[in-house]
Amino acid sequence: MDPTRSGHAKLLAGDFLSLAASPSAPPSFSRRGRPVSRAEAAGIVVSYDRRPKLLRFLLDDGSGCIPCVLWLNHRFLPQSPPSDVHAGKVRLGELVRVRGRVTGFRGVLQITVMDVLVERDPNAETLHWLQCLKLARDCYDLPPPPPARRA
């Protein structure tokens, strides 16, 4: 199976926002022909809007602003830690790393967030960029592997 299908693809915002969406139901997303269903991004929180059921925020990494949505009404689901804990970490000006599902809303790509991590290491942003560039060159830009044959 293609690792980008089930793993979290580390992408710069400009790269993430240029993912191709197919008009299937539910919509699926791809990068150069390879499916991408989950993504990991890091950036500075430049805007957030907290509501009773959701938190929307924008992550700016210099190449684009990734809209992120964190649902807060999932507190009764078996999830650890609860989304309220994640929401409390999101503050203006913080460098945060998020992981979640790639979704679309009104024609704009966004990340439906599952994990939020506040980065305390001042070099974390630089290292994330380098990892994105290396993964794009060594993995994501390569042609997709051929489908496995069934015996």
Add this chain to the structure above:
Amino acid sequence: MGSHRMHLVELAARRGPHTCTRAGRLDRIADRTPRLRPGRIVEFGEVTTPTPPNFPQSVSNNITSYLWSYCVESGMAVIIDGGATLLIDTQHLRDISFRPGSIYQFIGELHISQDSQAVLEARVGRNVDGIDLNLYHQTIQLRRKFEADLAKTKAA
């Protein structure tokens, strides 16, 4: 009552078929979310010349450097790199303390004052003491190359 219902039907038709769904509520929330431009990551020399040729006013920038001085009364900070300085307007920033000699990262809009001095009106700022600035600047160059290649691929 009938006219009121007709009014609601007309309103729903104007807004589209999903106005009353969860997606409809989200639409309205999304409309209120500000659409910000990303702060382009720039190096010090690119914005500190008296009349930056590459940066028209109000362009969003992201710049990282050492703090030289900070005035509490005016909210103006000065960052420095080598012999060049840049004014930062910090009046919109909260929960951040300024220490001369520390390294800060600011995102904001660049304005050119009447005396041809560049001022970055910061909307976000954070302390990044401990950052490896050499690695940071080298990575910016790698990123630019990657983004240029990505733009070429998109155009093709």
